[in-house]
Amino acid sequence: MLNAYCKEVLLFHNSFPEPDLNQIAKSGSKHDLLILSSFVLTVAVNCENKNKYIQRIMTLPEDLQAALMVAIEQTMYQLEAPSPNPDQPDPTSFSNNSPNLDPSKQSALFSKLNINPNSSKEHINSILQTELLAQFEKNDSIQANLEKLSKDVDRWHQKYEGEKQTKLELSNQLELALSSNNNPPSYDPTSKTFTIVKAENDALRSDLEKAELQNNNLTSQLQEMILKLNKANSENLSQKSQLAELEKLRDQEQEYLFLQEKLSKSENIIEKYRVKLEQSTDLKKKLASVEQQLKNETETRAIFESKYLSLLSSKSDSQNSLTISDSLTKLESQLNLATIENSELVNKLSKLESENKKLSSEAQLYKNSSRDLEERIRELELGAANLASQYPNANANTLSSSQNNLELAETLGESPAQLKQQIKKLSLEIKKLRRGSVIKDDHIKEKALFESWVEIANAEKLDALSKLSAAENTISQLSSKIQSLEINPNNDTSKLEQSLKEKQSKIEELQTGFQNVISENKSLLSKLDNYAAEITNYKAQLNATIAELKEQSAVLAQLEKICTSSKYYSAGNNSEKPNLVSWYTDLELLYRSKSEQLENLQSEQSELEGTIQTQRGRMAELENLVIGAEQNNLDVKSITEKLLESRKECHNYVLSLQKSKQLIKKLSKDLESSSSSNVGSEKTLNVQISRMQSDLDSKQEEIAGLKEQIKSIQKQKNFETRLMSSAWFYMQRKMEQDNDQIGTTGARAGSNFSNVSSGSEYSKGINPNYSSTKNQPGIKGFDKHSASASRFVANGRFVNSTSSWLESQREAYILILVLDLCAGSLSFNCEYSFLTFSL
Incomplete structure (x- = not known):
């Protein structure tokens, strides 16, 4: 019945393949159902009540509407053909899943559009894009003309009905x-x-x-014009969605440029801190020279003490009592001066105690900050990748820095009354350093730390390599999709949209990773600034200790002069021996009280040394963090190179889309x-x-x-x-x-x-x-x-x-x-x- 209607009423001379109704009734074959549904749709669109069916089709969503229009066009093409072609596929085969075009049709299309088939794909896509924009404008004008024609038809229809009534x-x-x-x-x-x-x-x-x-x-x-307009509208909507995606890609490019600028600024800042670290190495050399001077002074001081003891033993001689009395008067005056100096030193000790309290509070803060730094170091994605190759140099640098920091920590918090015990401690530490026990222990600990960090870095490196391999696979998939899109630009648009969405999600993940790296770099830079401020404080303390040592050396020189003068006056001081005994007893009492004060100060100094050792460990960790930051910068550079490659790919996609738009514009012409x-x-x-x-x-x-x-x-x-x-x-x-x-x-x-x-x-x-x-x-x-x-x-x-x-x-x-x-x-x-x- 439908074939007869198409031949006799619609004047379609070609016969359409008839569906097998028995198969539909028995097994519900999808092939026959598709043939019957497409045939019914074409007849409905061409009948007298076609406006109703077209309006119902227009109420459907855009995807279904486009699919129905394509099916109707295919059946119309098969019905309007002059003679049935046995090689021609069924209407059900005309679907969006056909990826390849007929080469003859493709060559005919290129000849119509004046396109060289040997030209680049980017050129073809740009031509298609320009043609698509022209087709949008023409479709709008055609729609306006159709609206005018529909209004005229309604008006003529009303006139026709009036005249029909008169004729009746x-x-x-x-x-x-x-x-x-x-x-x-x-x-x-x-x-x-x-x-x-x-x-x-x-x-x-x-x-x-x-x-x-x-x-x-x-x-x-x-x-036919209505069907073409509907098809053009569907293509117009798809191209609008593609233009919106292109605008999003442009925004992402601008964001990447902004991130590159930030990275370049961070690299400049890191270079500045490298210069500062080199300057700190010069300061360490100066500290080593100062320590050698201290060692020399301790040796001279030991010589002076032996001489002083020999002088005290010579006071028991009665022959030199007269000379000793004169010297004792001088010593009394010097003791008065010493008491005044001791009072000043007590004030200084109170100040040092307050500073020690501050340092203890800061040490606790540094502990907390060191824990946070360790957690962040473990969370770095591409940190410490090249640490294994730089291991020996890093070990030597950390050893030298630890030694210098030991010497630096020992010089802090000194006072003139504590010189003797500090000199003994320095001599013991020098012997230990000569033996190498301290160096070996530190070396073993640092080696264990380095090995653990190297393992973590290797694990992160493997993760990064896996991510890179996944990215390369996605890039290869995208390239294959681009090739298929160039072969069939109309059918693979949906696949390209999905790939663009996946790539956009990956780009967002990379962007979040960049932001995390930038925030971590900022935190590291702030910590470096804090440590630079601490280094300046240590320098000021070193200068103060050097000034105090100079003062003590001057006092020792005066004592030597006093000892030389006391030898001359020892013979005249024998008569004043009982007074000297009482005076010595008083001196011993004072010495005991001072020794107790010194013991208290030593306990406080031991606490300070513990805090300084913790700070020394933190300094070593910070140096390792600096090395890790450098390696992170290298990783960031590699990531920026990958981003540049992805930008190039995005640019190629944009060019391909432009060429496709130009082709579509030519087709619209x-x-x-x-x-x-x-x-x-x-x-x-x-x-x-x-x-x-x-x-x-x-x-x-x-x-x-x-x-x-x-x-x-x-x-x-x-x-x-x-x-x-x-x-x-x-x-x-x-x-x-x-x-x-x-x-x-x-x-x-x-x-x-x-x-x-x-x-x-x-x-x-x-x-x-x-x-x-x-x-x-x-x-x-x-x-x-x-x-x-x-x-x-x-x-x-x-x-x-x-x-x-x-x-x-x-x-x-x-x-x-x-x-x-x-x-x-x-x-x-x-x-x-x-x-x-x-x-």
């Missing part, structure tokens, strides 16, 4: 008139008038068929060239419709004039019937008198006259629309004969002689035949015009 009323009147006449007139088919009227009717029928064919062609063209011809046919249709409207107006005026003529003809007809009846009776009388031959002719004339009377009554039912064929030759003859008949009746020629009456009777008979034929042809012509206008 007139046709009802004609039917009433025809039903009133039971005896239709007889006519001779061999007459010239009949042949003329028949030829004119055939010409009118051929014109009607041509008009119907034109109307069918125009309707099919309009439907071809569509516009084809649509311009359709627009020309639409213009001709509008002209024909305007002409038909003007013809209808003229016909309505002629119908009004014919109604008036019919009224006047009816009046004349009544008068003529009376005259003819009187003439009939007169002729019967004359015929009885004439011979038999004349009688036979009179009988024929009587029958003809009866036909005239009946024809005059039948003329009441003539279609008033026959004025549309006024210029035809048969109708002109009718006008002439009617005029001659009226003259003949008015003059009364048939009363004078029988021959004149017979001639007039023959003319009347011919006139009636012409009237019958004209009435039939006019009614037929009006019915056909009504049908064509309704179509």
Whole structure:
């Protein structure tokens, strides 16, 4: 049934493959169901109620709408084909899953668009992109024109309905008139008038068929244009989504440029800190020289102490009592000065205690910060990748820094009263350093730490390599997708969108990683600033200790001078020995009190040394962090190179999209060239419709004039019937008198006259629309004969002689035949015009 409808009504000459209904009923085969559904959709879109179905299709979502339009176009293409091709696939095979184009079709498309097939893919995609933008504009203009045409069609439809109602009323009147006449007139088919009227009717029928064919062609063209517009709208929406994605990619490029600028700034800052670290190495060398000076001073001090003890032993001699008394007076004065200095030193010790408390609080803060740093170091994704290769140099640097920090920590918090014990500690530490025990212990600990960090770094390196391999796999997949997209740019757009979304998510992950690295770099830089401030504080403390050592060296020089002078005065001081004993006892008491104070200070100093050792460990960790930061910078550089490669790939994608848009624009130009011809046919249709409207107006005026003529003809007809009846009776009388031959002719004339009377009554039912064929030759003859008949009746020629009456009777008979034929042809012509206008 559907095939017959397509052949006979829709005039599709090709046969469509019929679905197997038995298979659908038994197993519900998807293949047959697809054929049947696509065929039903095409018939629905081409039927009289197609607007309803098209509106329902437009209410569907865009994806389903595009799929339905593609299926309808495929079936239309198969139906409109001139002959069935066995090699052509089924309509179900026309799906979006066909990845490859026919090479012949592809070459034809390139030849239409003036594209060299050997040119680069980027060039082709840019051409397609420009053409797509042009097609968007043309589709908008075509949509505006269609809206105007739809409004005009609605207006003409309203006019048509009004005229249809008027014609129905007139046709009802004609039917009433025809039903009133039971005896239709007889006519001779061999007459010239009949042949003329028949030829004119055939010409009118051929014109009607041509008009119907034109109307069918125009309707099919309009439907094709609607389908093309829907397809163009779907493509327009897809291209808009692609443009939005391109804008997102541009924004991401700007963000990457901003991140690169930040990374370059961070690299400059790290280089500055490297310079500062080199300067700190110079300071360490200076500290080593200062330590050597301290060692020399401790040796000289030990010599002075031995000399002082020998002097004390010499005081027991009585011979030198006089000289000793003088020296003791001087020593008393020096003791007074020493007490004053001790009070000042006590104040300094109180200050040092407050500073020690501050340092203890800061040590706790440093502990917490060191824990945070260790956790962050473990969380670094690409940290310590090249640490194994730089291990020996890093070990030597950390050892030298630890030694310098030990010496630095020991010099802090000293006072003149604590010099003796500090010198002993320094000598013991120097011996240990010579033996190498401390170095070995530190070396083993640091080696264990380095090995653990190397393992962590290797694990992170493996993770990074796995991520790189995954990224390379994704890049290879994207390249394969690009190649498939270049082969089929229309079918693989959905796949490209998915790949772009995946790549966008990966780019966002990389961006978050960059932000984390930048935040960690900032935290490291802030910590480096803090440690630089601490180094400056240590420098200030070293300067203070060096100044105090200078003061102590000056005091020792004075003591040596006192010892030399005491030797000269020992002989004169024997008489003052008991006073000296009491004085020595007082000195011992003072010494014990001072020793207790020194023990307290030593305990505090031990606490300070513990805090300093913790700070030394933190300094070593910070140096390792600096090395890790350098390695992170190397990793960041490698990541930036990968980002540049990804940018290049994104740029290639953008160029490919632009070329595809240019190709689509060229295709839209071809569509516009084809649509311009359709627009020309639409213009001709509008002209024909305007002409038909003007013809209808003229016909309505002629119908009004014919109604008036019919009224006047009816009046004349009544008068003529009376005259003819009187003439009939007169002729019967004359015929009885004439011979038999004349009688036979009179009988024929009587029958003809009866036909005239009946024809005059039948003329009441003539279609008033026959004025549309006024210029035809048969109708002109009718006008002439009617005029001659009226003259003949008015003059009364048939009363004078029988021959004149017979001639007039023959003319009347011919006139009636012409009237019958004209009435039939006019009614037929009006019915056909009504049908064509309704179509």
